[in-house]
Amino acid sequence: MDIEKVNSMDFGEFVDVFGNVVERCPLIAAAVWSQRPFSDLQDLKQHFYAFIDALPQSGQEGILRCHPDLAGRELQLGTLTAESQREQSGAGLTSLGADERLRLAELNAQYRARFGFPFVLAARLSDRAAVPRELARRLHCPRAQELRTALGEVKKIARLRLADLLGIDPARL
Template identity: 40%
Template sequence: MSDSTLSPPPSQLDQAAFVAAYGEIYEHSPWVAELAWEQGLGPAHDSPAGLAEAMSAVLTGAPAERQLDVIRAHPDLAGKAAIAGELTDDSTREQAGAGLDQCLPEEMARFERLNAAYKAKFGFPFVMAVKGSDRYAILDAFETRLENTPAEERRTAVAQINRIARFRLEARANTRQ
């Protein structure tokens, strides 16, 4: 529900409180929230859609190396961190929602092979907003995106991360209503 209001309302927070509340929307990258706050937040940013737009503009406009830092902060899908229970709460929910915690051994082996091939080609993990997808669609996307150039894939990963952020903001708004 993009017309709901976030709580606490971003426009009413000082920078420290805003970063404390929203700094983990972008995986281990609170600088995105810091810069979004510095650019100014008004009442239009109190909705998930409004805040997502402001924060995604920060990441999209960041230099490539900073974008790569955010991409690299994401875990592998169905990877070792998931198996070991070392994901953030958001990532755990997102991966479980796509059924990645229910992979058969041959599917896990395929994820491991694709994760390795992807990282070898691009130097960062495969990132996909998995909400609404299942493991089969994710594996297909892996195969397709391995054909991208590094620049195309960086842009695709940033767009996917911005989708993840919007989903996370919507989930927070929906759980507080």
């Protein structure tokens, strides 16, 4: 998809296509649409990033809280978004053994209790061994640092999802 096609989309089409670039936050796509026309595909991505950066801390934490736990209850129930399902499955999180699942559930719960939002990681850039390792490491980070790290992961996820939707190599975005 090229930038002319993106710029020609009406509001409904744009939100349909880009509404889950940030997990369960179609409001972000709705706001980004108002900023068109975009000069190129990178500019489109930058508008998603800029919206996230401009939010007050409560809004940034709200974005994190819209994410399901990795290998969590929603995966078991089959209620993940298509994008999250694909990412978690690509990282091998859909085929964990019972002990690995339990370990992740415990770490996810500790993380949520400490920070008040779920652990977010660009699962597509990780794998089933690295996820619990990274979770255990980030669990001990200072809160302000962890908020920055988690929002950085949201942006990585957004970049990969955008590249998929646009049909381009993520390296070009």
